[in-house]
Amino acid sequence: MPSVWKQAIIVGASSGIGEELARQLVAQGCRVALVARRQEELERIVSALNAGGVQNALIYPHDVRHSEEIPTLFQKIAHDLGGVDLFIYAAGVMPAVEPNEYCFEKDRQMIEINLLGAIGWINEVAQRFGQTHSGTIVGISSVAGERGRMTMPAYCTSKAAFTTYLEAIRNRIGRYGVKVVTVKPGPVITPMTAGLGKMPLQITAERAASEILVAAKRGRANAFVPHTWRWIFLILRNVPSFVFKKLKL
């Protein structure tokens, strides 16, 4: 099926869900800018994507913590692509955290990459889309943002804050026809979760990406991926704190 979008930017496209999103969008005929830190990985991906001869995938090495670069880089990408109608923020980190570990350095990374980087990018994108009355913003948050889990305090915080930020942006620019889609995946098999063993309801990155694109196309405000998590979290979200504590999740 041809893509409803002509030009997309994916931040965090060098692996996992972002990489798979890039692959599917290019296959649908969309021009895609892949942004992430590791140039070699990006090159590996685009050489496969552009193998057909059409240069539909472009790469932009960038660390989202260098927020001062964002306005210029965003404009440069928009210029190279000839426009932007889909923006996906998929960058994220989840370093291993021991049950009793309080490592500020790791926590800072998660907040800087999962949250501040997202705000840095989406502030720019939202202004542009709001002003030109079009476009779709997709933020890959997580089910982890729904509750504060003892195993990953800063990660949950980064995702909860990201979810709230996306809601606020939707409330700002949704009225101009801009779609802001908050995606909340459960466990997805990607390098991020490699080594974590088998997790409940885990799905492949390929399936996650295709469900994310369907949600984006429909302009859904909140999309659990897979959908089953919606019902599970309908319950979990309403479990009182003193009970949730006992679940030791």
Added chain:
Amino acid sequence: MAVQSLENQKEESVSTPLEKPLPLDHLERVEAWGMNTSVCSYVYRPTTVEGIREVFQIAKAHDRTVALRGSGCSYGDASLGAENISLDLTRMNRILDWSPETGVIRVEPGATIRNIWQYVIEDGWWLPVVSGTMFVSMGGALGMNIHGKNNYGMGPFGEHVLAFDLLTPAGELLRCSREENSELFFGAIGGFGMLGCFVSVTLRLKRIYSGQLSVYAFATPDLSTLFREFEARMGSADYLVAWVDCFATGKALGRSLIHQADYLAKGVDPTPTQTLRVKHQELPETILGLIPKSIMWRFMKLFGNNWGMRLINRTKYVQGSTLGNKKTFRQSHAAFAFLLDYVPNWKFIYKPGGLIQYQSFVPEATAEACFRAQLETCQRAGIVPFLGVFKRHRKDSFLMSHAVEGYSFALDLPVTKHNRERVWSLAKELNQLVLEAGGRFYFAKDSTLDSETARSYLGEEALHRFYALKRSCDPHNLLQTELSRRLFGTDWK
């Protein structure tokens, strides 16, 4: 648990060095008049020549190209530049000089046909050439070298331009006329905004002795009769235009309604001072005294599909060939010339996909067969033009001219999400017919040409001369549009 080590994550970013961004608050969505395409551009609206220079500087500093834009009435991408600078001249719309004795007027490039006729008509003058809409700016009128329903007699707009000042991206302000910088004069008029920005234009207008025209309306049952009537009348008629019912097939193929209009000679109108008033020219606010014009398109939208348009075309023809046949009446200049402005936003009936206008210009000898084949091809493809307009033309001496000694046929084709690709491939088929007939195309209307077709009808010699002008006026290739890139790329060689 996670794979990435912290060291790895701290790795320095390898981003390429980047320029300074343009101010985001200049970013706007800019649309083709036919609503078939839109882009985002950094829009600047200067009010002085200095201001235009500054925009050129900004573009250079930020490594962007500039698309000149007047009123944006071109149907396709002729004044669009995605993610680059859109230099919009609509605020530079002053009348600089007017001499009611000689009919010579000097204006800024953003002044529209409307601004001008409303300014001069009470003195007994009118523009010698006007387009079907009065919202066209002087920059756009020169940029495309527009034609009117009198092209066979009066030539294109450029023939009535005495001089203009052109600011080139190289920074020179050049006065151009038939005597001074004449090569640039004939290249920049019709040069689709590629050689520089017109910053002032001097025109010679036409004397009129009444605010009204004498109009004769009649029907022709088929295409051959249409051609015969035009050939017979063009020697004496001041204006000739035909509306063609593109849905009619078989023997009725090309049936149409012709409007001929003639100026009133001095003394014919008993009250010229009355009819030459702006108020007399103005189009009524309501249709049939009932429906406010501003909401008319909403009713028309109900007919904005194949069956509705078939019905409208048929009704119009039947009315015009019976009750309205062979009628002579008086009509104001504005009402006759700008019929399309009569229903504001009529194009909205084509929402959301928009429309393209396919207009080709074909030499007299091959035109009839070519237009017949065009109609049949459209009908076979199941994409029938909602509107077809037929005019007579003559050759002119401008470098990138679209005109021929012959006829033009303008077909309004609806674009939808589902038929878009079919419309483009239909246009390709039509192009082939036009090229075989020795015809030409018009950038003001174009959305579908490819570079090969454009080069082939323009011819090597004209292209070489145009490219040489481009390289000397705009050595850094600052002026570009989506259309220019589509048809000529970026190296002008």
